[in-house]
Amino acid sequence: MKQSTINPSEEYKYGFTTDIESIRAPKGLNEDVIKFISNIKKEPHWMLEWRLRAYSRLKNLKEPNWQKPKYPKIDYQDLYYYSAPKGSENKPKSLDEVDPKLIETYKKLGISLKEQEKLSGVAVDAVFDSVSVATTFKDKLTEKGIIFCPISEAIQKHPDLVKKYIGSVIPITDHYFATLNSAVFTDGSFVYIPEGVRCPMELSTYFRINASETGQFERTLIIADKGSYVSYLEGCTAPMRDENQLHAANVELIALDDAEIKYSTIQNWYPGDENGKGGIYNFVTKRGACRGKNSKISWTQVETGSAITWKYPSCILQGDNSVGEFYSVAITNNYQKADTGTKMIHLGKNTKSKIISKGISGGHGDNTYRGLVRISSKAHNSRNYTQCDSLLMGNKCGAHTVPYIENKNSSSNIEHEATTSKISEEQLFYCNQRGLNQEEAISLIVNGFCKEVLQQLPMEFAVEAQKLVGISLEGSVG
Amino acid sequence: MLDIKSLSASIDGKKILDGFDLKIKPGEVHAIMGPNGSGKSTLANVLTGKNGYEIKGQVFYEGKDLLNLPIEERAQKGLFMAFQYPLEIPGVNTNNFLKTSLNTIRKVRGLKELDSLDFLKLVKTKTKNLKIDEKILNRQLNVGFSGGEKKKNEILQMTILEPKLAILDETDSGLDIDALRIVSDGVNALRSKERSFLIITHYQRLLDYIKPDFVHVLVNGKIAKTGCGELAEELEKVGYERMEIAK
Ligand SMILES: Nc1ncnc2c1ncn2[C@@H]1O[C@H](COP(=O)(O)OP(=O)(O)O)[C@@H](O)[C@H]1O
Ligand SMILES: [Mg+2]
Numbered sequence: 001m002k003q004s005t006i007n008p009s010e011e012y013k014y015g016f017t018t019d020i021e022s023i024r025a026p027k028g029l030n031e032d033v034i035k036f037i038s039n040i041k042k043e044p045h046w047m048l049e050w051r052l053r054a055y056s057r058l059k060n061l062k063e064p065n066w067q068k069p070k071y072p073k074i075d076y077q078d079l080y081y082y083s084a085p086k087g088s089e090n091k092p093k094s095l096d097e098v099d100p101k102l103i104e105t106y107k108k109l110g111i112s113l114k115e116q117e118k119l120s121g122v123a124v125d126a127v128f129d130s131v132s133v134a135t136t137f138k139d140k141l142t143e144k145g146i147i148f149c150p151i152s153e154a155i156q157k158h159p160d161l162v163k164k165y166i167g168s169v170i171p172i173t174d175h176y177f178a179t180l181n182s183a184v185f186t187d188g189s190f191v192y193i194p195e196g197v198r199c200p201m202e203l204s205t206y207f208r209i210n211a212s213e214t215g216q217f218e219r220t221l222i223i224a225d226k227g228s229y230v231s232y233l234e235g236c237t238a239p240m241r242d243e244n245q246l247h248a249a250n251v252e253l254i255a256l257d258d259a260e261i262k263y264s265t266i267q268n269w270y271p272g273d274e275n276g277k278g279g280i281y282n283f284v285t286k287r288g289a290c291r292g293k294n295s296k297i298s299w300t301q302v303e304t305g306s307a308i309t310w311k312y313p314s315c316i317l318q319g320d321n322s323v324g325e326f327y328s329v330a331i332t333n334n335y336q337k338a339d340t341g342t343k344m345i346h347l348g349k350n351t352k353s354k355i356i357s358k359g360i361s362g363g364h365g366d367n368t369y370r371g372l373v374r375i376s377s378k379a380h381n382s383r384n385y386t387q388c389d390s391l392l393m394g395n396k397c398g399a400h401t402v403p404y405i406e407n408k409n410s411s412s413n414i415e416h417e418a419t420t421s422k423i424s425e426e427q428l429f430y431c432n433q434r435g436l437n438q439e440e441a442i443s444l445i446v447n448g449f450c451k452e453v454l455q456q457l458p459m460e461f462a463v464e465a466q467k468l469v470g471i472s473l474e475g476s477v478g
Numbered sequence: 479m480l481d482i483k484s485l486s487a488s489i490d491g492k493k494i495l496d497g498f499d500l501k502i503k504p505g506e507v508h509a510i511m512g513p514n515g516s517g518k519s520t521l522a523n524v525l526t527g528k529n530g531y532e533i534k535g536q537v538f539y540e541g542k543d544l545l546n547l548p549i550e551e552r553a554q555k556g557l558f559m560a561f562q563y564p565l566e567i568p569g570v571n572t573n574n575f576l577k578t579s580l581n582t583i584r585k586v587r588g589l590k591e592l593d594s595l596d597f598l599k600l601v602k603t604k605t606k607n608l609k610i611d612e613k614i615l616n617r618q619l620n621v622g623f624s625g626g627e628k629k630k631n632e633i634l635q636m637t638i639l640e641p642k643l644a645i646l647d648e649t650d651s652g653l654d655i656d657a658l659r660i661v662s663d664g665v666n667a668l669r670s671k672e673r674s675f676l677i678i679t680h681y682q683r684l685l686d687y688i689k690p691d692f693v694h695v696l697v698n699g700k701i702a703k704t705g706c707g708e709l710a711e712e713l714e715k716v717g718y719e720r721m722e723i724a725k
Contacts, residue, residue: 421568429528430565432549433558434579434635435586444578448569448618 011474015240015270018105018210022129025082027213031055034183037082037130041152041186044159054172054182061176068368068400069308069337071281074246081184083211084131095134102126102133109237110464111206121201122233122460123148128208129216130186137201147192148203151219154190161192165223169252169289169316178285181250185219188249193228193259202231202458209238209245209269209280218249224259226292231262231458236305238270242278244307249284257292257319262300264457265313266465269305274475276335276364279307286313290322290351298325299342300456302465304472307336312370314343317351317379324353327453331469332365332397333476341371341402346379346412355386358450361397362476372404375412382412390420391449393442393476443470479504479643479674480525480544485535486699487517487524494520496699498535502643505671509685510678511713512696518678519562521696522647525676526559527552539643554586556642560632560649562678566620572631573615576601580638604637608664626657633664644668645676650684662687682714 025036034055038048063074085099095103095114106113106126113126113134123137125148132150141148147158155162172182189205209216224230238245247269253261263286272279282305288297299313309332315324326342344353359367373384390399401418423445431441447454447466457465480502487495494517502508512518524531527549537544544552567575581591592600605612610630620628629649636644649661665675665688677688685693685707693709694701703709 424565425529427565427567429549430561430567433526433553433561434575434639435550435553435583436579437548437550440578440582444570444575445567448567448571448574451569 011471012240012270014109014237014268016108017239018101020099020101020210021086022083022211023086024080024211024214027080028077029079029081029184033081037184037186040082041155043152043155046159046163047155050167050172051183054179057172058176058179058183061179063176067310067339069310069339069366071244071308074281078213079246080211080214081217082186083129083214085128085133088128088131088133095136098134102128105208105210106206109206109208123201123203125150125189125203125205126208127187127189127205127218129211129214132187132189141199144197144200145194146197146199147190149190151188151190151221152186154221158190158192161223162190162221165252165254166221167252169254169287170250170285174285177248177283178250181217181219181248181285185217185250188218188220188251189222190220191222191230191232193224193230195225196227198228199230202233202460204233204235207234207236209247212241212243212245215246215248218247218251220249220251222252222261222263223254224256224261226256227258229260231264233264233266233458233461235266236269238280240270240273240278242273244279244281246281246283249286251284251286251313253288253297255288255290255292255295255297255322258294259292260296260298261288262298263288263313264461265301265303266457266461266468267301267303267305267309268468271305271336271472272307272334274334274363276307279336280305282306282309282311284311286311287316288314288324289316290319290324292322293319293348294321295319296323296325298327298456300327300453301329301340302454302457302468303328303330303338303340304468309336309338309340311340312342314345315353316345316347317353318347320348321350322348323351326353326355326357327456328357329360329450329453329469330358330367331360331472332362332367333473334363334365337366339368339370341369343372344374344384346373346375346382346384349378349380349382351379351382353384355384355388356452357386357388358453359388359390359399360393360446360449360473361390361399362393362473364396365476366398368400368402370402372406373414374406375409375414377408379409380411382409384414386414386416388416388418389449390418391446392420392422393473439470439474442473442476446470446473479506479540480676481538483536483538485524485533485537487520487531487533489520489531494699495524498700500694500701502674502676504674506692507669507675507677507688507690509690509693509710510676510696511680511682511693511710514680516696517699518696519647522559522645522676522678525645526557554583558636558639558641558644560629560636560644560646562647562651564620564628564632566618566623568618568621570619572617572619573601575619576615576635576638579635583639601638604634607667608634608637608660610634610660625652626654629653630657630660633661637664637668640668642672643674643676645678647678648680650679650681658684658687682710685710
């Protein structure tokens with residue numbers, strides 16, 4: 001297997017590669033490759049049909065290009081769409097059967113799958129390139145009727161649920177990358193929380209890209225049935241390479257009556273080097289439907305990695321009294337670019353949404369907040385509050401705020417506030433004079449700036465996120 | 479404690495300090511007076527390590543070369559400056575800033591870090607002693623503070639960090655009598671045989687409350703005259719211009 005990995009450095013300690021034999025689909029995008037994926041995943045026929053419908057639709061779609069960060073043309077025929085460690089097709093039943101190299105890889109990433117099983121209160125699904133290699137705490141969750149498994153497994157074991165909900169929030173007729181994902185998605189997590197159940201632990205998925213020249217097409221589907229609650233977190237890392245790699249995910253959330261989903265992301269894909277070479281293109285479609293009355297979906301994202309981050313985790317507030325939230329920290333350092341925000345679509349009565357966005361740019365980084373708040377004519381007494389703050393470090397970076405506001409109901413109300421500030425040399429001098437070094441000073445200031453978002457994260461991850469925020473901005477001033 | 483030898487500092491080719499000499503022994507309180515723009519803040523900045531100056535000459539702190547140390551190491555070694563214009567840092571909680579700062583310095587000095595409770599106890603005692611309203615602790619660092627609150631916050635930080643050499647850059651400027659008393663009480667409470675002060679001021683008024691061992695007059699980038707307390711009073715009467723001529 002051809003590898004062109006750069007040596008992992010201090011700044012990005014997750015940049016190593018796991019040397020493991022893998023199975024790949026033939027290069028390129030065509031019906032045969034889609035059949036290959038569907039076949040190796042032992043999917044029922046309806047799933048393949050669905051994929052092929054998406055693919056035929058894709059042929060008539062063009063990549064969007066309204067976003068601020070531009071990128072060189074991607075040759076979709078020059079990518080691998082499936083890569084998995086050999087042996088993982090017959091998914092191991094217990095952790096003891098998982099290739100030790102994979103266990104070791106996750107351990108190096110700070111996720112001890114074996115310890116995990118015993119110690120902490122977080123269940124993990126570990127996705128390595130195109131397959132899920134392990135899921136912990138399955139038995140404990142099953143006792144409560146909770147399903148937490150790779151989506152490939154759910155397609156086989158819970159076809160009715162998957163069939164009912166997949167594509168119901170992000171249809172196969174959506175935009176280019178979403179439709180591409182529907183055609184070639186490989187793995188991701190599936191969560192079903194039964195009626196009235198409060199999930200007793202954090203669920204989390206750890207995405208790892210390992211193989212080169214390979215796109216990762218994650219698909220995640222979370223369903224919270226009536227009156228249930230779940231908190232879910234995803235984390236992501238990738239090796240350091242001088243090529244750009246595509247991660248095009250689709251995540252669909254469905255909250256029924258009185259249900260609540262809290263979805264958190266700590267995105268730390270390889271960001272490229274200090275000259276902007278390499279890094280992940282993180283082009284992701286995340287959408288949640290508050291389908292039932294009094295339901296709630298809350299997105300929290302800490303986006304520190306990737307060469308380009310392009311995503312708008314959104315909420316469709318269909319149920320009366322439903323609530324959508326979006327808390328975001330997006331950091332762009334060196335030559336990283338981000339165009340991120342949310343869409344809050346108010347359809348039901350008394351729906352509420354809240355958007356807190358903190359963009360931080362250093363080096364030559366460029367950060368755009370783009371957000372849509374739409375209140376439909378039937379969404380009486382609905383409310384949105386948006387706060388967008390940008391923090392600049394140095395003179396070469398950029399911050400932009402692009403809010404779209406549509407209010408078709410006079411009893412409803414949208415509030416938008418935005419600020420831009422800059423970390424000055426003087427502020428850093430002040431902190432240094434109090435004994436803090438440059439990194440500590442930046443970390444303190446930046447963590448203060450995005451505290452409101454970080455405190456939304458589950459406690460188990462908040463401290464990690466704080467450290468990550470500090471590390472991502474090293475060398476950002478000047 | 480501090481030995482400044484023929485120190486020169488320029489910014490963008492403009493000479494501000496020019497052959498400045500000063501010796502400070504442990505326990506001494508030195509006052510530096512001088513007209514606006516004479517280089518008082520520049521002196522404080524150069525000693526604490528602010529970037530942007532071209533520097534010549536030598537400075538020894540506790541017998542060791544000071545000028546090559548990074549800013550934070552100077553601070554960790556006990557050098558403190560109360561800023562003439564304390565910086566506002568939005569989002570950063572004052573209490574948290576103080577705690578982070580103290581613990582960083584304690585760590586370097588080989589002392590145990592204080593946990594939140596112990597720190598709270600300490601900071602409450604200090605604010606009470608200084609008669610500072612403890613509400614400022616829960617506000618964002620210096621954000622929206624009045625001029626007096628900012629200066630009191632500097633004195634609070636000094637009291638908590640217990641420096642070996644404290645430089646006060648016009649801490650008295652713009653203070654009413656009550657605030658001036660808080661500032662000088664803070665300094666006087668810290669005076670000891672080991673701890674030295676360099677008090678930069680524009681007015682003689684502060685020196686009624688803090689009795690210095692020496693008063694220096696800074697003119698044209700160097701010390702034009704040195705004396706004891708009376709020099710400050712004389713200066714107040716004759717003004718800086720006459721001083722310049724006298725030289
Ligand atoms: N960053 C700077 N760039 C250019 N000139 C400066 C700068 N900082 C200070 N100066 C000049 O240096 C001189 C001394 O300033 P300063 O040390 O602040 O004086 P003081 O504190 O005694 O009022 C003044 O003439 C001031 O205008
Ligand atoms: Mg000054």
